[in-house]
Amino acid sequence: MTNPTTKKQADQSGPWTRISTLLSQTVLLSALLYYFGWVRTQAVWEYFGIDTSLLGFSTPDYALRSINSTILPLIGFGILALSLATLHRTVFLPAATAARSTSRRRLADGAIIACYAAGGLTLAAIGIGFLIPASINWAPTIALSFMLLTATGLIAYLDHLRSLQMRMTSRHPREKSSVRPSALAALAAIGALWSVSSYARTNGEQSARDVADHLNSRPAIALYSVGRLAVSGPGISITEISQKDSKYKFCYTGLVSLIHTSDKYLLTSQQWRHGRDAVYVIPISGDVRIDAIAR
Numbered sequence: 001m002t003n004p005t006t007k008k009q010a011d012q013s014g015p016w017t018r019i020s021t022l023l024s025q026t027v028l029l030s031a032l033l034y035y036f037g038w039v040r041t042q043a044v045w046e047y048f049g050i051d052t053s054l055l056g057f058s059t060p061d062y063a064l065r066s067i068n069s070t071i072l073p074l075i076g077f078g079i080l081a082l083s084l085a086t087l088h089r090t091v092f093l094p095a096a097t098a099a100r101s102t103s104r105r106r107l108a109d110g111a112i113i114a115c116y117a118a119g120g121l122t123l124a125a126i127g128i129g130f131l132i133p134a135s136i137n138w139a140p141t142i143a144l145s146f147m148l149l150t151a152t153g154l155i156a157y158l159d160h161l162r163s164l165q166m167r168m169t170s171r172h173p174r175e176k177s178s179v180r181p182s183a184l185a186a187l188a189a190i191g192a193l194w195s196v197s198s199y200a201r202t203n204g205e206q207s208a209r210d211v212a213d214h215l216n217s218r219p220a221i222a223l224y225s226v227g228r229l230a231v232s233g234p235g236i237s238i239t240e241i242s243q244k245d246s247k248y249k250f251c252y253t254g255l256v257s258l259i260h261t262s263d264k265y266l267l268t269s270q271q272w273r274h275g276r277d278a279v280y281v282i283p284i285s286g287d288v289r290i291d292a293i294a295r
Contacts (some may be wrong), residue, residue, distance in 0.1 A: 035199045038052070039204070040069040041057065048208065055259065072150075119158070148190065149188055212272065216256075218258075222253050229280075234271040237254050256268060263283060
């Protein structure tokens, strides 16, 4: 017989449990979006030699900048998960749970052993790579992260198939240790985070290269200043203003704006090249004036 008091407490705690779960998931999602956005943004501005702390981005700024680096991986993971779930129901599960005397069961058992070996060797190679970094310097980071995710996911799935087989053939199945599934889940989570962050960094670097390759399509900047500025480089022209009633004495052209914040502009030459030219940080003040010319 159910205790009415216990039932009432359970009913009252149910909504709060759901709310707390939703809030914790929202906080986790916000933290992940912030992190991926930071990784992508840092990769973009590192290409130009700028640290993101100079730009003063806020948490919403990083979260918005994470969309380009997370939407494609999420779509890819979703499609892959649906495809694997279909294969599990239609191919893998029927073969793994078939009678031992059938050919497809023997084929499935052989495939499970081979996949265990492949997954174990992959994890061993990644582990050796962490101990001896020189041994994996040739491999792209995004490839290593995806290998970790794939290997741990594969081994976890094979463990699931093995447990189903044991449950069908044994009347008293042994209790499974929680250490192995927990370790595999942790490694898979690390692999997923590593994969998305590697993709975010690669996406950011590619975005920076696209910006650098199309600087001529950005609005041209004319920079006026009261005094001479340390702004020079390929394609930048400096003109002295001789008008006596002019507040500004120098005009710099051949510049483009990369970004501006509430208190500064980041300008560079239209002919900027990575590793050769500088990016100029121009504070917004009464001593400078910036005119943008659309093209």
